[in-house]
Amino acid sequence: MNLTLKIWRQNGPEDKGRMEIYPVQDINPDMSFLEMMDVLNEQLIAEGKDPIAFDHDCREGICGMCSMFINGEAHGPGRRITTCQLHMRSFNDGDTIVVEPWRAAAFPVIKDLATDRSAFDRIQQAGGYVSVNTSGNTIDANAIPVPKTDADRAFDAATCIGCGACVATCKNSSAMLFVSAKVSQYALLPQGKVEAKERVRKMVNQMDIEGFGNCTNTGACEVECPVGISLENIARMNREYLSASLSSAE
Amino acid sequence: MKLNANIPSGPIGEKWGSHKSSIRLVSPANKRNIDVVVIGTGLAGSSAAASLAEMGYRVKAFCFQDSPRRAHSIAAQGGINAAKNYQNDGDSVFRLFYDTIKGGDYRSREANVYRLAEVSANIIDQCVAQGVPFARDYGGLLDNRSFGGVQVSRTFYAKGQTGQQLLLGAYSALNRQISKGNVKMYNRHEMMDVVVEDGKARGIIARNLTTGEIERHGAHAVLLCSGGYGNVFFLSTNAMGSNGSAAWKAHRRGAMFANPCFTQIHPTCIPQSGEYQSKLTLMSESLRNDGRIWVPKDKKDAEAIRTGKLKPTDLPEEKRDYYLERRYPAFGNLVPRDVASRAAKERCDEGFGVNATGQAVFLDFSSAIQRYGKTEATQLGISNPSKEKVIELGEKVVASKYGNLFEMYEKIKDINPYKSPMMIYPAVHYTMGGLWVDYNLMTNVPGLYALGEANFSDHGANRLGASALMQGLADGYFVAPYTVGDYLADEIRTGDIDINSEAFEKAEAEVVERIDKLINNNGTRSVDSFHRALGKIMWDKCGMARNAEGLKEAISEIKALREEFWSDVKVPGRKDMYNPELDKAGRVADFLELGELMCLDALTREESCGGHFREEFQTEEGEALRDDENFAFVSCWKYSGEPSKAELVKEELTFENVELKTRSYK
Numbered sequence: 058m059n060l061t062l063k064i065w066r067q068n069g070p071e072d073k074g075r076m077e078i079y080p081v082q083d084i085n086p087d088m089s090f091l092e093m094m095d096v097l098n099e100q101l102i103a104e105g106k107d108p109i110a111f112d113h114d115c116r117e118g119i120c121g122m123c124s125m126f127i128n129g130e131a132h133g134p135g136r137r138i139t140t141c142q143l144h145m146r147s148f149n150d151g152d153t154i155v156v157e158p159w160r161a162a163a164f165p166v167i168k169d170l171a172t173d174r175s176a177f178d179r180i181q182q183a184g185g186y187v188s189v190n191t192s193g194n195t196i197d198a199n200a201i202p203v204p205k206t207d208a209d210r211a212f213d214a215a216t217c218i219g220c221g222a223c224v225a226t227c228k229n230s231s232a233m234l235f236v237s238a239k240v241s242q243y244a245l246l247p248q249g250k251v252e253a254k255e256r257v258r259k260m261v262n263q264m265d266i267e268g269f270g271n272c273t274n275t276g277a278c279e280v281e282c283p284v285g286i287s288l289e290n291i292a293r294m295n296r297e298y299l300s301a302s303l304s305s306a307e
Numbered sequence: 308m309k310l311n312a313n314i315p316s317g318p319i320g321e322k323w324g325s326h327k328s329s330i331r332l333v334s335p336a337n338k339r340n341i342d343v344v345v346i347g348t349g350l351a352g353s354s355a356a357a358s359l360a361e362m363g364y365r366v367k368a369f370c371f372q373d374s375p376r377r378a379h380s381i382a383a384q385g386g387i388n389a390a391k392n393y394q395n396d397g398d399s400v401f402r403l404f405y406d407t408i409k410g411g412d413y414r415s416r417e418a419n420v421y422r423l424a425e426v427s428a429n430i431i432d433q434c435v436a437q438g439v440p441f442a443r444d445y446g447g448l449l450d451n452r453s454f455g456g457v458q459v460s461r462t463f464y465a466k467g468q469t470g471q472q473l474l475l476g477a478y479s480a481l482n483r484q485i486s487k488g489n490v491k492m493y494n495r496h497e498m499m500d501v502v503v504e505d506g507k508a509r510g511i512i513a514r515n516l517t518t519g520e521i522e523r524h525g526a527h528a529v530l531l532c533s534g535g536y537g538n539v540f541f542l543s544t545n546a547m548g549s550n551g552s553a554a555w556k557a558h559r560r561g562a563m564f565a566n567p568c569f570t571q572i573h574p575t576c577i578p579q580s581g582e583y584q585s586k587l588t589l590m591s592e593s594l595r596n597d598g599r600i601w602v603p604k605d606k607k608d609a610e611a612i613r614t615g616k617l618k619p620t621d622l623p624e625e626k627r628d629y630y631l632e633r634r635y636p637a638f639g640n641l642v643p644r645d646v647a648s649r650a651a652k653e654r655c656d657e658g659f660g661v662n663a664t665g666q667a668v669f670l671d672f673s674s675a676i677q678r679y680g681k682t683e684a685t686q687l688g689i690s691n692p693s694k695e696k697v698i699e700l701g702e703k704v705v706a707s708k709y710g711n712l713f714e715m716y717e718k719i720k721d722i723n724p725y726k727s728p729m730m731i732y733p734a735v736h737y738t739m740g741g742l743w744v745d746y747n748l749m750t751n752v753p754g755l756y757a758l759g760e761a762n763f764s765d766h767g768a769n770r771l772g773a774s775a776l777m778q779g780l781a782d783g784y785f786v787a788p789y790t791v792g793d794y795l796a797d798e799i800r801t802g803d804i805d806i807n808s809e810a811f812e813k814a815e816a817e818v819v820e821r822i823d824k825l826i827n828n829n830g831t832r833s834v835d836s837f838h839r840a841l842g843k844i845m846w847d848k849c850g851m852a853r854n855a856e857g858l859k860e861a862i863s864e865i866k867a868l869r870e871e872f873w874s875d876v877k878v879p880g881r882k883d884m885y886n887p888e889l890d891k892a893g894r895v896a897d898f899l900e901l902g903e904l905m906c907l908d909a910l911t912r913e914e915s916c917g918g919h920f921r922e923e924f925q926t927e928e929g930e931a932l933r934d935d936e937n938f939a940f941v942s943c944w945k946y947s948g949e950p951s952k953a954e955l956v957k958e959e960l961t962f963e964n965v966e967l968k969t970r971s972y973k
Contacts (some may be wrong), residue, residue, distance in 0.1 A: 092585050115546040120379070121376070187438045189437055191480070191788065193433065205443050205447060212466065
């Protein structure tokens with residue numbers, strides 16, 4: 058396959074940035090998108106040019122590090138995949154492919170396609186945990202049975218990989234899907250219930266501080282989420298938040 | 308030089324308990340003045356950093372990824388072992404200990420392994436308390452499954468994403484301590500060197516990967532939780548950034564490297580499809596609970612399948628060779644990884660491979676789909692279900708167990724594994740070798756510790772499935788937080804570490820010099836081209852099967868490649884900004900030394916054990932031939948300027964609680 062790539066280049070957070078055009082030849086349709094980027098970078102290095110910086114690590118769809126906005130979609134065409142799971146067979150010979158970084162005020166560009174997503178870490182630090190110390194004497198793991206449906210739903214929410222596709226996709230750059238996944242996981246489990254109110258308040262507050270936008274229920278985040286986090290979680294978080302706000306202060 | 312493993316005296320079941328109660332403590336007031344640096348935020352690093360911070364130490368944690376949550380533990384699929392005996396199938400601490408020692412082909416240290424088995428149950432309790440959503444049955448209790456090399460069901464899991472869920476649990480504990488100010492987190496930072504002063508680890512030199520800035524961090528103890536070095540092979544199931552540099556830097560500063568040649572080649576990975584391939588993807592071992600491995604009995608059929616003339620589903624049962632079930636009836640498809648990998652290689656080398664390259668075997672779920680479908684139909688009260696109904700019901704059950712793995716396979720190969728068997732081939736997955744540590748997980752450099760995959764201690768020559776997660780969390784939650792105190796009790800009068808000392812100055816100058824050398828080298832070849840070349844040498848000559856001649860060749864080839872690297876590598880860009888090529892160059896430079904040491908280790912270990920298979924040492928049936936008389940020791944290597952001139956120090960292994968036997972899974 059021969060392709061034309063239009064890729065966002067930005068030499069640091071202060072640089073204005075621009076699109077640049079790179080032709081690539083003889084791309085194997087079984088390559089992943091990132092392997093195609095490797096080929097391009099090898100080519101650029103050989104030509105004495107600056108290779109394109111992009112985040113990636115596990116290359117099997119679980120670490121959440123890869124983050125390209127391809128042809129106007131987070132992680133490119135195809136559903137329930139990360140960029141590393143996108144294969145070149147999804148494109149046609151002769152295609153022009155536009156590649157941009159995640160674009161959101163809360164995710165400043167570091168270089169080219171790599172962005173700073175530490176805002177997500179700070180939201181988790183605000184309350185995304187159960188306050189239990191390491192002890193070795195917590196109660197036996199089977200002491201509290203958890204209904205299978207609750208455990209399964211908590212698991213589904215907990216599979217969020219923290220990539221930020223939801224934010225990049227949302228016209229408001231809202232992080233509601235991400236935050237609600239964590240809130241839901243804990244709200245559904247007995248271990249998380251103790252701190253549920255405090256948690257949702259703190260996490261939503263931090264989300265606002267970081268400069269993420271509001272949710273207007275368009276649902277684009279759910280469509281683009283590589284692991285299928287459901288919009289239901291946002292509804293659950295809103296309910297949790299409302300009930301936390303209405304109950305008297307602790 | 309003599310190594311002291313500091314194993315407590317007494318019967319094996321009492322060692323850890325009595326050691327823990329006699330270990331020295333550091334008072335809360337003193338902990339506030341003690342700095343601990345943790346390198347890596349996978350299961351071992353996150354859990355250690357969180358636990359030490361809870362105890363009151365001042366902790367700094369470092370990861371090269373953009374968030375601690377992305378460490379490669381996240382990708383572990385199948386599960387975590389624990390001797391809970393929830394299934395009432397005869398499991399016990401001793402049995403987990405025994406299985407691990409035997410699975411490791413009697414090349415691990417009894418006392419460490421027993422402790423691992425002892426604390427395993429605590430890990431599950433801890434994780435559940437943190438809100439880790441393990442799989443549960445309809446009664447709301449935790450579910451289990453089986454892994455290779457064992458005959459009980461002791462593996463806890465969260466679909467095929469157990470590592471993710473456990474890591475996010477540890478990450479949440481870490482976040483809690485970060486929010487309290489007890490841990491200072493350094494994302495996108497790489498450890499460049501360990502600073503050793505007066506024989507003790509006193510801190511690290513780190514590089515901020517975003518700005519290129521070089522930083523000094525003083526510490527009273529340094530914990531390396533930096534994972535394994537499987538990426539020395541270029542193609543492996545490790546993440547692209549996984550590297551051996553932190554361990555290698557420690558080795559160069561005097562820490563012994565133990566059993567470097569013990570590499571685990573995982574039997575069930577998606578085969579390589581082309582030269583451009585950047586990594587290999589694992590298909591969890593848990594699939595062998597229900598998947599049956601086969602190749603055609605007849606070479607002609609294999610060839611017809613390779614060329615696409617015959618569909619695997621059209622080959623009748625009697626023409627299939629379920630070679631694991633044939634060779635190892637007692638364990639069948641659930642033999643340990645090293646055995647399964649070698650058996651696949653043997654069939655493919657004989658010409659029975661089933662993909663275009665001839666380097667693949669089938670992993671087939673059709674029997675499981677049938678079996679589950681029939682059971683499900685009975686439970687639903689459907690008498691005489693149609694064939695289609697059985698398949699439909701069976702596929703649902705299989706999807707509930709392995710859904711995400713099947714999806715992952717389909718995304719990569721564009722083949723639906725419910726309808727056509729998966730094609731798999733072994734790939735480098737884990738390194739049992741690592742930094743030598745004593746019972747306290749301290750290397751031979753005082754104050755320098757190694758946890759998780761970065762150390763060597765628990766898995767011998769072969770790791771059992773679902774034991775890596777167990778070891779990472781055992782070390783981080785339940786071992787190091789106690790044992791570190793024993794050393795730090797002597798450090799309460801030290802005061803803050805002076806980062807302007809000569810040792811720090813010198814270490815930093817060396818780091819800067821090396822970076823300058825890389826960035827100004829102006830050669831013609833990319834970093835990746837060297838990494839690929841190294842990987843090929845390692846895979847061909849120090850991979851699934853090794854021999855003396857090949858290993859000797861490999862050593863000289865690696866040496867030559869390393870020289871070429873330093874004269875001809877081309878690293879683009881600048882050192883004072885985000886530059887992933889520069890990061891990679893430093894890691895590959897270290898792999899080019901480590902690879903040589905691995906070959907030397909493989910050459911001197913003149914026996915076959917676990918993942919280390921020397922062609923010269925095998926039985927008539929092609930099974931590994933261990934030599935307990937001459938090789939029941941840990942090979943510990945001391946750096947002496949050149950990897951292949953490293954000095955060998957032996958830690959003899961004594962077995963008081965298990966009898967050394969030929970490992971048989973027949």
